[in-house]
Amino acid sequence: MLTGKVAVVTGASRGIGKSVALELAGRGVRIVASARNAELLDALVAEITAAGGEAVAVVGDVSVAADADRLIAQAVETFGQVDILVNNAGITRDGLLLRMKDEDWDAVLDTNLKGAFLCIRAAAKVMTRKRSGRIINISSVIGEMGGAGQVNYSASKAGLLGLTKSTALELARRNITVNAITPGFIVTDMTDVVSDKAREALIAQIPLGRLGEVEDIAHSVAFLASDQAAYITGQVLGINGGMYM
Numbered sequence: 048m049l050t051g052k053v054a055v056v057t058g059a060s061r062g063i064g065k066s067v068a069l070e071l072a073g074r075g076v077r078i079v080a081s082a083r084n085a086e087l088l089d090a091l092v093a094e095i096t097a098a099g100g101e102a103v104a105v106v107g108d109v110s111v112a113a114d115a116d117r118l119i120a121q122a123v124e125t126f127g128q129v130d131i132l133v134n135n136a137g138i139t140r141d142g143l144l145l146r147m148k149d150e151d152w153d154a155v156l157d158t159n160l161k162g163a164f165l166c167i168r169a170a171a172k173v174m175t176r177k178r179s180g181r182i183i184n185i186s187s188v189i190g191e192m193g194g195a196g197q198v199n200y201s202a203s204k205a206g207l208l209g210l211t212k213s214t215a216l217e218l219a220r221r222n223i224t225v226n227a228i229t230p231g232f233i234v235t236d237m238t239d240v241v242s243d244k245a246r247e248a249l250i251a252q253i254p255l256g257r258l259g260e261v262e263d264i265a266h267s268v269a270f271l272a273s274d275q276a277a278y279i280t281g282q283v284l285g286i287n288g289g290m291y292m
């Protein structure tokens with residue numbers, strides 16, 4: 048039963064994170080929605096509240112330690128606990144290796160990998176006290192198979208898999224599970240930048256013949272957060288239409 052649990056969802060203002068927040072809220076989870084865009088977060092909170100759910104917005108940048116600490120502290124202050132942490136905030140700054148700027152490397156690693164570490168470190172303190180918790184990290188198929196023009200993004204998402212497994216080992220005795228999801232190409236703002244021609248080429252590589260929808264990811268997050276997934280930890284769940292097996 049997920050009813051009454053508290054989930055912190057990073058990158059909840061748009062795309063996959065917003066869908067995860069709505070999916071969990073629909074199952075009775077109290078949502079702490081975080082991102083940098085206050086207006087979009089407020090709209091999400093209003094949508095959840097209008098549907099009879101409970102949610103609060105916490106504006107912040109996951110790559111800043113003080114913001115990550117404040118995010119978890121506000122979750123505890125508002126709802127008394129953190130049962131589920133979904134590390135979903137992520138960015139791309141694509142470019143070829145030889146032209147990759149230091150700042151593009153740093154921005155992607157800081158948001159996608161360090162951000163997850165900071166939120167996990169803060170949330171784990173609360174979860175270990177309660178001897179229960181679920182941590183779900185949104186990595187990427189690009190972290191598994193690599194991507195030309197994406198050395199920074201691929202490294203950050205592969206790093207997230209190592210972070211997932213090491214954290215799973217450290218926290219297992221505290222009854223905290225830690226898993227990663229590796230989405231393939233999902234229809235969001237992140238993939239909207241792809242040209243029609245490139246999109247057709249992408250679809251040709253996907254055995255199921257389509258891009259994924261945000262709900263394809265949100266349903267699996269809800270499963271990994273549920274009691275049914277209690278014996279699953281340190282795992283990587285690929286949701287990619289079969290493009291990488």
Ligand code: NAP
Nearest residue numbers: 058060061062063082083084108109136137232233235237
């Ligand atoms: P999106 O539509 O671009 O949304 C990204 C979210 O992350 C936004 O809510 C954004 O909010 C937030 N965010 C970015 N930087 C942040 C920061 N420093 N601090 C806090 N929040 C931050 O992307 P998406 O497609 O939904 O992707 C969500 C996750 O799935 C990412 O980790 C992405 O790498 C992963 N993923 C996506 C795909 C795909 O095909 N779409 C595939 C594989 C993996 P603000 O801008 O308001 O801060």
